[in-house]
Amino acid sequence: MSFKDTGLSEDKPGVGRGFDRLGIVLWTLQAGPVIVLAALVIVFVLIAPNFLTTRNLQNLIAQSAIVCALGLGEFVVILVRGVDVSVGSVIALSTVVVSVATGIDDPSSGAQIVLFPLVGLVVGLFNGLLIVKGRIPQPLVVTVATLGIANGAALLVSGGDTRTGMSAVVNWAGNGHVAGAPVSALFVLGLLGLLWVLLRKTQWGRWLYAVGGNPDVAQWLGLPRDRLIISAYAICGTTAGFAGLLYAGRTGAASPLAGLGYELDAITAVIIGGASLFGGRGSVVNVLFGALIIGVIGNGLQHLDVSSFWAPVAIGSIIIVALEMDVARKWVETRIRVRQARRQQA
Amino acid sequence: MISNPRLAPNPEEAPLLSVRNARKSYGLVTALAGAELSVRRGEIVALLGDNGAGKSTLIKAISGIVVLDEGDVELSGHKLNLRSPGDARAHGIETVFQDLAVFDNLTVAENFSIGRERVSPRWLGPLGFLSTRNDTASWIEHAQQLTVKNVSPQQEIGLMSGGQRQAVAVARAVAFASSVIILDEPTAALGVRESEEILNLVKRLPDRGLGVIIVSHNMDHVVRVAHRAVVMRGGRTVGGMVVTPGIERELVAMIMGAR
Ligand SMILES: Nc1ncnc2c1ncn2[C@@H]1O[C@H](COP(=O)(O)OP(=O)(O)OP(=O)(O)O)[C@@H](O)[C@H]1O
Ligand SMILES: [Mg+2]
Numbered sequence: 001m002s003f004k005d006t007g008l009s010e011d012k013p014g015v016g017r018g019f020d021r022l023g024i025v026l027w028t029l030q031a032g033p034v035i036v037l038a039a040l041v042i043v044f045v046l047i048a049p050n051f052l053t054t055r056n057l058q059n060l061i062a063q064s065a066i067v068c069a070l071g072l073g074e075f076v077v078i079l080v081r082g083v084d085v086s087v088g089s090v091i092a093l094s095t096v097v098v099s100v101a102t103g104i105d106d107p108s109s110g111a112q113i114v115l116f117p118l119v120g121l122v123v124g125l126f127n128g129l130l131i132v133k134g135r136i137p138q139p140l141v142v143t144v145a146t147l148g149i150a151n152g153a154a155l156l157v158s159g160g161d162t163r164t165g166m167s168a169v170v171n172w173a174g175n176g177h178v179a180g181a182p183v184s185a186l187f188v189l190g191l192l193g194l195l196w197v198l199l200r201k202t203q204w205g206r207w208l209y210a211v212g213g214n215p216d217v218a219q220w221l222g223l224p225r226d227r228l229i230i231s232a233y234a235i236c237g238t239t240a241g242f243a244g245l246l247y248a249g250r251t252g253a254a255s256p257l258a259g260l261g262y263e264l265d266a267i268t269a270v271i272i273g274g275a276s277l278f279g280g281r282g283s284v285v286n287v288l289f290g291a292l293i294i295g296v297i298g299n300g301l302q303h304l305d306v307s308s309f310w311a312p313v314a315i316g317s318i319i320i321v322a323l324e325m326d327v328a329r330k331w332v333e334t335r336i337r338v339r340q341a342r343r344q345q346a
Numbered sequence: 347m348i349s350n351p352r353l354a355p356n357p358e359e360a361p362l363l364s365v366r367n368a369r370k371s372y373g374l375v376t377a378l379a380g381a382e383l384s385v386r387r388g389e390i391v392a393l394l395g396d397n398g399a400g401k402s403t404l405i406k407a408i409s410g411i412v413v414l415d416e417g418d419v420e421l422s423g424h425k426l427n428l429r430s431p432g433d434a435r436a437h438g439i440e441t442v443f444q445d446l447a448v449f450d451n452l453t454v455a456e457n458f459s460i461g462r463e464r465v466s467p468r469w470l471g472p473l474g475f476l477s478t479r480n481d482t483a484s485w486i487e488h489a490q491q492l493t494v495k496n497v498s499p500q501q502e503i504g505l506m507s508g509g510q511r512q513a514v515a516v517a518r519a520v521a522f523a524s525s526v527i528i529l530d531e532p533t534a535a536l537g538v539r540e541s542e543e544i545l546n547l548v549k550r551l552p553d554r555g556l557g558v559i560i561v562s563h564n565m566d567h568v569v570r571v572a573h574r575a576v577v578m579r580g581g582r583t584v585g586g587m588v589v590t591p592g593i594e595r596e597l598v599a600m601i602m603g604a605r
Contacts, residue, residue: 203463203472207460209451217443219431220447
């Protein structure tokens with residue numbers, strides 16, 4: 001799991017043998033998120049004295065963990081050329097449903113742990129089925145609708161009230177520490193590992209990349225295109241449910257307004273993590289770096305004598321840089337292809 | 347350039363694949379209006395016709411991508427129920443599509459084995475684990491027999507030239523076809539040298555006992571490789587003839603509807 005792991009094959013970039021300039025440019029573009037994160041950390045360590053305290057770092061990591069959990073599933077959806085803006089509302093809906101379903105009389109219930117991802121899975125399947133079987137090829141519109149429905153459902157189920165009290169396990173997952181490391185972060189690393197194995201090591205994962213690369217060809221060659229796309233949304237909903245678990249654990253409460261606006265952070269994390277909106281590209285590992293970049297900017301600015309309103313401006317700028325890097329990568333690849341063709345003729 | 351003497355299969359022999367009365371409409375557009383086509387084992391049939399004649403649609407019907415409104419596809423006398431590309435593949439029918447059918451974001455070896463990856467343990471189905479070594483070995487084994495050279499199995503295919511990518515698509519179809527192989531304008535996007543390589547490969551396909559259907563707009567190519575030509579116009583089959591050197595003009599006339 002290194003940052004070099006941005007394409008599909010093990011030894012990347014496959015630009016023939018030896019070091020050549022275009023190959024190095026391509027490699028740098030692929031390593032972009034790590035370089036940006038490292039640069040940001042160095043800057044804040046140098047200019048913000050309170051940045052590098054254990055407490056602050058724990059805070060930063062726990063905050064980023066929720067965005068990262070959302071981003072992991074979002075990555076799979078973006079990989080297959082979709083988008084899911086309903087993930088924030090899954091946080092609200094899952095906390096509320098779990099709280100009402102299991103009740104606060106029995107806050108020790110381990111069933112809560114299972115219920116969170118289950119609520120997310122249902123919402124994800126709903127999205128996937130609508131887009132594929134309902135033949136609405138605009139995932140943005142479909143998931144905006146779902147966002148509204150899920151938010152409304154959360155308000156209806158909760159009666160608009162915030163209820164405190166989550167089971168001990170959920171609180172531990174959102175707030176606990178193991179050897180100084182936030183449990184939520186370890187939890188998200190586990191999720192990341194699982195998804196990485198699914199995407200890189202299994203046949204289903206390779207097919208997800210294939211569908212993202214070219215959905216028509218995937219269908220012509222007999223891959224189960226519809227089921228692959230539905231599964232991507234199901235995975236996305238499920239990880240959003242896990243994000244709901246961490247959120248509920250962190251706040252110790254169920255709120256119909258939880259996770260409001262988090263979908264933007266999730267999508268941002270995926271994009272600045274270098275996934276291509278053209279589909280079929282990127283590594284789920286880079287979502288971690290994307291989420292950390294967002295976290296570091298927000299957190300770092302708090303330690304400086306500047307308005308926190310600068311954070312969205314900074315993050316927006318980084319999105320644009322990331323998108324330009326994606327365009328640049330395409331350009332470099334075209335150059336490599338042309339050169340390859342010329343070599344072939346020679 | 348005169349072609350090698352080729353032994354056309356006995357015209358009395360029953361066809362390996364035959365399509366009868368194929369009809370397909372897209373709303374008001376009629377793509378196929380009763381097209382007919384057949385190919386024998388060891389025979390190369392050129393499918394000709396002007397733009398929009400319905401060639402690709404007919405081919406997609408045989409490949410299970412387009413489901414016909416009416417008409418039958420038979421293989422060795424048995425009617426096929428083609429509902430998906432998987433059905434056609436299961437019967438040993440492989441297709442090289444007109445639009446480059448490769449995944450630019452996957453490597454050569456991954457493109458080669460896509461949909462047929464060997465996984466372990468088997469009972470996990472598509473959640474089973476891949477073996478990069480398996481894909482690579484299977485690519486190398488087949489690439490050796492074909493004309494594809496200087497292509498590293500680990501190379502991302504999006505970084506390769508059009509000819510190399512087409513060669514991989516052809517290699518994939520050749521490796522897995524066991525009854526019929528269909529090539530829809532395989533040389534359209536290629537340079538002279540790359541076209542030569544593909545044509546030489548096509549000429550050798552009958553030796554494997556395959557029925558070959560090739561679509562081309564290039565009469566020179568047709569005359570060099572095909573045993574027989576079938577001409578389509580307006581979604582119908584309007585004629586067919588045995589291909590002999592010097593027949594180009596006649597074919598062109600038939601395609602344009604001058605006779
Ligand atoms: N998916 C589709 N939807 C609507 N019309 C279609 C579709 N596919 C094909 N057609 C129409 O059907 C007709 C036949 O198209 P087809 O692609 O089979 O022709 P072709 O002989 O392969 O042409 P070319 O030589 O240009 O490849 C055309 O008029 C085309 O516009
Ligand atoms: Mg065509």
